[in-house]
Amino acid sequence: MQTTSEPQISPAIVVRALSARFPRWTIWWGQATTHYWGVSRHNGILIHVEARSAQEFVRRAREIDAGSP
Helix, strand or coil, X not given: CCCCCCCCCCXXXXXHHHHHHCCCCEEEEECCCCEEEEEEEXXXXXXXXXXXXXXXXXXXXXXXXXXXX
């Protein structure tokens, strides 16, 4: 039985899309960890996010950005 799967999107493309969506963040893909990473400065504090998926990164970055003035 043959199954079909959705095409995989390159992490580099996802990082570019995330970076466009979150310009205050520096975002990258960790090839060794297979996680998305990001850092941003909020109120003088450097904050980092490690996420297993782009969706998780979006959720966490939004929460952090919403909490800063």
